[in-house]
Amino acid sequence: MGRLLLALAVGLVAVAAASQPPLQRRVVREVLEYFHGRGNVLFLFREQSLEGVLERQDPSGTFIQLRVNLVQTNCRKRAQRTQNCKAVENRRRPACLACYKFDNSDVPKVLDKYHNCAPSHHLAVKEIKQRDEAECRAVEEAGKSTDALYLPGMFAFSRAYQA
Template sequence: MRLPLALCLGLVALAAASQSPLQRRVVKEVLDYFHGRSNVHFLFKEQAVEGAVEREDPSGTFVQLRVNLVQTACTKRTTRRQNCKVLENRRKPTCLACYKFDSGDVPKVLDKYHNCGPSHHLAVKEIKHRDEAECQAVEEAGRAGDALYLPGMYAFSKGLPA
């Protein structure tokens, strides 16, 4: 029993090592988003990352990942998260995440989209089409001609005298 678990953890470590810094950041943000949901009571860990896409254009970097999660025996309020044992045959949700980062030295998120649910849920045709459209919109964020307005971007000028 310990050999398969050790092999699984070794594969997760290997996958994490091959991810870019932005991909690791997206995985962390997906886990934070997932644990922030009110219906999630247990701690989940990354089991695998599939279909990683990372594309750069003049407006920034687009990252798309499908993150497979696995439930642990710990509640999400647990302080010592390193020693949480993975529970077999429990919930194994999948999260699709699309992020667009700017080109700065410390990349800021321009736009993002998450969809987490049971893996069969994300395979439903209507949901898949919606996910594709949402991710396409995220990828377009920040491109020339797009009206991307963030709080505090408006500059007010004094009106000219009449």
């Protein structure tokens, strides 16, 4: 019975991932790469669920904020084959808050990003939550002020004068 439930849960995660918009899938992939890049992570983790997905468009690009709940697998991070990695019950279940700002190009480029991965109860601590909110606001503002920046005399210094 337990295996059936686990198989069903894995299937639901796969269906959920397939229904995510491309930029959200990209953020989840990048968060997993970031998380696995940390030196203290020895095992592979995979996405268990997404929470608080927020996607907003503005003239400067697309802002995405989401929380990825991860689950540890029985595969080592350096394993060659990762297809048969199974979730390990009662192990670490960290959460990652991710905020990304993409430009509006055909192949969106990351303008700015912020990650915070920790045990899920740490992300609820007031001071950490306030810092995360401030960092995400800064990421959302990326790309907005570059068009409006004009200082007197800039044009004169950007051109070569002809004698």
